[in-house]
Amino acid sequence: xxxxxxxxxxxxxxxxxxxxxxxxxxxxxxxxxxxxxxxxxxxxxxxxxxxxxxxxxxxxxxxxxxxxxxxxxxxxxxxxxxxxxxxxxxxxxxxxxxxxxxxxxxxxxxxxxxxxxxxxxxxxxxxxxxxxxxxxxxxxxxxxxxxxxxxxxxxxxxxxxxxxxxxxxxxxxxxxxxxxxxxxxxxxxxxxxxxxxxxxxxxxxxxxxxxxxxxxxxxxxxxxxxxxxxxxxxxxxxxxxxxxxxxxxxxxxxxxxxxxxxxxxxxxxxxxxxxxxxxxxxxxxxxxxxxxxxxxxxxxxxxxxxxxxxxxxxxx
Ligand code: ACO
Numbered sequence: 001x002x003x004x005x006x007x008x009x010x011x012x013x014x015x016x017x018x019x020x021x022x023x024x025x026x027x028x029x030x031x032x033x034x035x036x037x038x039x040x041x042x043x044x045x046x047x048x049x050x051x052x053x054x055x056x057x058x059x060x061x062x063x064x065x066x067x068x069x070x071x072x073x074x075x076x077x078x079x080x081x082x083x084x085x086x087x088x089x090x091x092x093x094x095x096x097x098x099x100x101x102x103x104x105x106x107x108x109x110x111x112x113x114x115x116x117x118x119x120x121x122x123x124x125x126x127x128x129x130x131x132x133x134x135x136x137x138x139x140x141x142x143x144x145x146x147x148x149x150x151x152x153x154x155x156x157x158x159x160x161x162x163x164x165x166x167x168x169x170x171x172x173x174x175x176x177x178x179x180x181x182x183x184x185x186x187x188x189x190x191x192x193x194x195x196x197x198x199x200x201x202x203x204x205x206x207x208x209x210x211x212x213x214x215x216x217x218x219x220x221x222x223x224x225x226x227x228x229x230x231x232x233x234x235x236x237x238x239x240x241x242x243x244x245x246x247x248x249x250x251x252x253x254x255x256x257x258x259x260x261x262x263x264x265x266x267x268x269x270x271x272x273x274x275x276x277x278x279x280x281x282x283x284x285x286x287x288x289x290x291x292x293x294x295x296x297x298x299x300x301x302x303x304x305x306x307x308x309x310x311x312x313x314x315x316x
Pocket of ligand 1: 029211215
């Protein structure tokens with residue numbers, strides 16, 4: 001069976017930059033508190049743009065960079081938990097705007113783990129012969145679901161999108177990793193730890209310390225498992241792109257994994273937590289800046305509401 005691989009990436013963020021000092025003018029917080037507890041310095045906020053606009057912009061760049069004909073895209077998946085439109089799905093809107101004529105197009109909500117879940121779903125579909133190419137997108141307008149009077153959450157979130165064109169590669173030798181085996185799951189006993197609940201105006205809420213403790217104790221073994229299943233180890237990776245929720249979590253993980261020499265995504269500093277967009281956004285930036293060697297194994301791993309997690313080692 002031909003391995004599937006990420007052929008090209010793209011990302012898009014709104015122009016408007018919201019600084020920590022801007023937030024200090026809105027709620028009782030400070031630049032010092034936000035930097036110290038989260039590492040976040042700025043985040044981008046969409047004004048007019050919708051989730052479909054953000055997703056289309058990122059996906060259009062990935063599609064153009066891939067050289068794949070839109071007619072050859074057989075699956076479009078948008079990972080999002082903040083899209084306001086339920087039907088038609090954001091994915092169907094993106095397909096329409098990009099001239100993708102007859103792909104299966106659906107949204108997937110697995111909170112912040114949505115993109116890595118969608119990437120595995122696309123990989124499995126391609127391997128099963130259900131499509132030749134897939135467009136996998138993570139897009140969020142978290143500012144729409146933020147309580148701007150709650151200092152414990154509004155300082156964390158941001159808007160943006162990242163996208164990947166994925167395809168089976170008939171020319172690649174079968175020992176090329178491409179998209180490695182997924183490690184995914186959920187823990188409903190911690191289901192209340194991250195919430196976006198309510199009828200028409202849901203607002204993001206979380207038990208920050210519960211998630212922090214979980215991420216700094218239980219994430220490393222899952223990442224080691226993803227590496228082992230891909231035939232590598234954390235220290236041998238060419239890049240680490242975990243969910244961009246908190247710089248302290250990222251630094252603690254890297255130490256715990258013994259991966260100090262590895263290129264690590266720290267996009268949370270500039271972009272805040274963009275939920276399902278955070279992994280493809282950070283990956284696309286690292287690849288664009290050529291910080292990741294072509295063909296090097298890169299760990300993608302995300303976690304969030306559910307609590308749920310999904311990740312895999314990829315080459316791109
Ligand atoms: N500015 C100033 N003070 C604040 C702020 C703020 N923005 N927010 C909270 N505080 C105060 C609290 O009121 C509290 O005050 P008190 O001691 O007088 O009661 C104090 O700071 C400490 O609050 P904690 O919530 O304990 O702060 P903590 O160090 O845990 O940091 C944070 C909070 C940043 C949310 C951290 O817990 C975290 O990052 N957790 C992980 C979150 C995560 O990874 N989520 C991922 C899944 S969800 C998603 O990605 C969309």
